[in-house]
Amino acid sequence: MDKIYYLASCDTCRKIIKSLPKNHNLKFHDIKQDPITVEQLEQMRxxxxxxxxxxxKKAQLYKSMDLKNKTLxxxxxxxxxxxxxxxxxxxxFIIKDKIYIGNTQQNMHQVMLAFANV
Structure with missing residues (x-):
């Protein structure tokens, strides 16, 4: 099943979800309300x-925890x-066993193409 991992409180995620084709068949997974499991993360990896x-690396915690100065x-x-x-x-997004990560314009274009080919 095709899936989207998102944050319901994120304006960007909400805007993207509104722009999705009406015929999508996505399972929605709000990562704040329902934390991702080890198995889900391993599938994404x-x-x-x-x-x-x-x-x-844009997360505020990344800077506040000074992770940018550490070798992870x-x-x-x-x-x-x-x-x-x-x-x-x-x-x-996981669509037809392909993964699309983030909200860049190029990535969202690829997501829309994936929906067009479903």
Whole structure:
């Protein structure tokens, strides 16, 4: 099943969800209300190739915890994402076993193309 991991309180996520085609068949997963599991994160890592690709360096905690001045390993990225939902780059779409991470214009274009090909 196609899925979106998002944050309901995030304005950007809400705007993106409103822009989705009406015929989408997504399962919505609010990562604040329902934290992601180890299994879900591992599936995302398999599709993306790394935990770092899923990690948001734009998160306020990234700066406040001074993580930008530390050398993080894949295990560190995994640990931080599981401990604090804000470290997951949002939104994360899984459509037909392909993953789309983040809200860049290029990424959202790829998501819309994926819906067009469903």
């Amino acid at each position: 398999e599709l993306s190739g790394s935990y770092e690709a899923l990690f948001s 390993t894949e295990e560190d990225y995994k640990k931080y994402i599981l401990e604090q939902y804000t470290f997951l780059s949002r939104p994360v």
